[in-house]
Amino acid sequence: MSIFGDALLLDVSRGCRWGCLFCLGRRIYAPYRERDLSQLAEVIEEGMMKGGYEAIALISSDLCSYSRLEELLELVEDLRKAKEFRLIAPSLRADALNEKLLEALAESGEKTITLAPESSEDLRYRIGKAFPDERLLEVCKLLKRIGISRVKLYFMFGLPEETLKDLEAIVKLVEEIRRAGLEVRVSANPFVPKPHTPMEDEELEDLKSLKEKLKFLRRELGGILATNGLRQAYLQAAISRGDEKIGSLILECAKRYGRLTLTALRREARRMKMNLDEYARRGSEEKPWRRIKLT
Numbered sequence: 681m682s683i684f685g686d687a688l689l690l691d692v693s694r695g696c697r698w699g700c701l702f703c704l705g706r707r708i709y710a711p712y713r714e715r716d717l718s719q720l721a722e723v724i725e726e727g728m729m730k731g732g733y734e735a736i737a738l739i740s741s742d743l744c745s746y747s748r749l750e751e752l753l754e755l756v757e758d759l760r761k762a763k764e765f766r767l768i769a770p771s772l773r774a775d776a777l778n779e780k781l782l783e784a785l786a787e788s789g790e791k792t793i794t795l796a797p798e799s800s801e802d803l804r805y806r807i808g809k810a811f812p813d814e815r816l817l818e819v820c821k822l823l824k825r826i827g828i829s830r831v832k833l834y835f836m837f838g839l840p841e842e843t844l845k846d847l848e849a850i851v852k853l854v855e856e857i858r859r860a861g862l863e864v865r866v867s868a869n870p871f872v873p874k875p876h877t878p879m880e881d882e883e884l885e886d887l888k889s890l891k892e893k894l895k896f897l898r899r900e901l902g903g904i905l906a907t908n909g910l911r912q913a914y915l916q917a918a919i920s921r922g923d924e925k926i927g928s929l930i931l932e933c934a935k936r937y938g939r940l941t942l943t944a945l946r947r948e949a950r951r952m953k954m955n956l957d958e959y960a961r962r963g964s965e966e967k968p969w970r971r972i973k974l975t
């Protein structure tokens with residue numbers, strides 16, 4: 681069972697045509713490639729007729745760029761005449777939405793759409809996701825009109841040069857979307873710089889400052905906010921830009937404690953005389969991932 685429940689996972693395309701500077705996905709899955717429509721048709725027909733799934737999840741980092749999306753939707757629609765099932769889409773780009781896709785999702789009973797504004801409008805442009813808040817609001821109004829009543833929004837905090845104004849702008853945007861009549865869920869997590877991206881040399885923001893920012897978002901957004909928390913971001917940061925020494929640390933930690941919690945890793949790092957904070961903040965000085973050439 682996948683995170684989409686009892687769904688046929690349909691790999692529509694790999695890679696992404698957009699250029700968000702923080703995104704590792706677009707680098708490791710590059711170049712953008714599409715699966716042939718006739719192949720998708722075969723998988724859908726066989727999977728849905730023989731597999732008995734309750735839904736089809738369209739898997740893609742850049743679904744709305746799929747050149748034969750409307751034909752794919754027609755295909756799905758035809759099949760839905762013979763068999764009831766839900767259509768599920770991943771997080772979508774607000775500036776590239778396909779109205780027919782949204783309608784197909786609504787018709788199949790989907791009530792929630794996930795969008796990723798990432799940050800305030802200003803920072804969003806600076807990290808390469810260039811669309812205005814206004815576009816997001818238009819999309820939300822459209823969702824409401826076609827019967828999709830919930831929106832899940834992904835944000836990051838702790839981006840370079842972020843100020844309180846950016847966080848206030850996030851809160852304001854969420855309020856405006858709620859005023860447009862949508863139920864909003866927010867997922868906000870610290871920005872973790874990833875190797876192979878143009879932002880790989882950025883620092884993970886100081887944990888104390890991240891804590892303050894999270895406190896602000898919690899206070900302003902209340903129960904609609906979900907987060908994986910700072911400990912997970914710290915671990916992600918230390919491991920994702922790590923090197924051989926981080927590999928040994930993980931191994932030793934697993935042997936000694938049988939688990940990879942932050943407390944256990946910190947304790948083991950002290951024993952091995954490693955500065956885990958520096959790994960989390962700036963990553964390995966050696967930057968060993970640069971030996972790997974991505975396309």
Ligand code: SF4
Nearest residue numbers: 696698700703706741
């Ligand atoms: S649109 Fe999404 S997958 Fe594509 S580059 Fe931006 S964040 Fe990455």
